[in-house]
Amino acid sequence: MKLSRRGFMKWTGAGAAALSLSRLGFDVKPVAAYATTLRIAGAKEVVSICPFCSCGCNIIMFVKDGKFISSEGDPDYPVSEGALCPKGAAFHSMHVSHHRILKPRYRAPGSDKWEEKDWDFVLDRIARKVKDTRDKDFVEKNDKGLTVNRVETLFQLGTSQMDNEECAVSHQMLRSLGVVYLDHQARV
Numbered sequence: 001m002k003l004s005r006r007g008f009m010k011w012t013g014a015g016a017a018a019l020s021l022s023r024l025g026f027d028v029k030p031v032a033a034y035a036t037t038l039r040i041a042g043a044k045e046v047v048s049i050c051p052f053c054s055c056g057c058n059i060i061m062f063v064k065d066g067k068f069i070s071s072e073g074d075p076d077y078p079v080s081e082g083a084l085c086p087k088g089a090a091f092h093s094m095h096v097s098h099h100r101i102l103k104p105r106y107r108a109p110g111s112d113k114w115e116e117k118d119w120d121f122v123l124d125r126i127a128r129k130v131k132d133t134r135d136k137d138f139v140e141k142n143d144k145g146l147t148v149n150r151v152e153t154l155f156q157l158g159t160s161q162m163d164n165e166e167c168a169v170s171h172q173m174l175r176s177l178g179v180v181y182l183d184h185q186a187r188v
């Protein structure tokens with residue numbers, strides 16, 4: 001019989017617990033009945049990857065009736081063996097949190113209120129700001145007369161949710177603008 005580490009843990013854990021409790025004279029039937037009413041009972045398990053850093057820990061997502069209802073680490077993943085740091089452990093709670101922002105927000109200069117905007121608005125605004133800043137601050141030569149072609153007033157901090165290809169394209173685009181300051185959350 002081919003058994004994954006996850007399957008083995010479920011199988012031996014449940015068997016050992018039931019055996020020890022029943023040896024002590026406990027009736028384990030109610031526990032077994034309770035287990036079948038757990039929230040994830042009957043849910044489909046989908047293995048995904050945590051997007052929050054480059055460790056890329058596997059996360060098992062439980063999907064029931066088309067909804068993502070819970071998540072946990074994957075014991076079969078060789079790097080973390082089922083462990084997750086607080087960010088990965090909070091994967092499902094972040095997904096359903098009422099604090100989660102689903103649309104771009106904009107706070108106008110001098111305003112104390114955030115307004116919901118569409119993506120066209122924010123992308124146009126970012127493009128305008130980048131163009132104006134580059135036009136204003138582009139440095140062609142440094143103090144020694146050497147050609148540098150750079151802009152030092154723009155900075156980009158990348159997200160760990162970007163894959164290698166997205167990082168490569170983003171990096172090329174920024175370098176072509178003359179941006180010299182860029183960093184990435186996932187460069188651990």
Ligand code: SF4
Nearest residue numbers: 050053056057085088
């Ligand atoms: S953020 Fe945590 S759980 Fe997610 S990949 Fe990194 S170490 Fe793993």
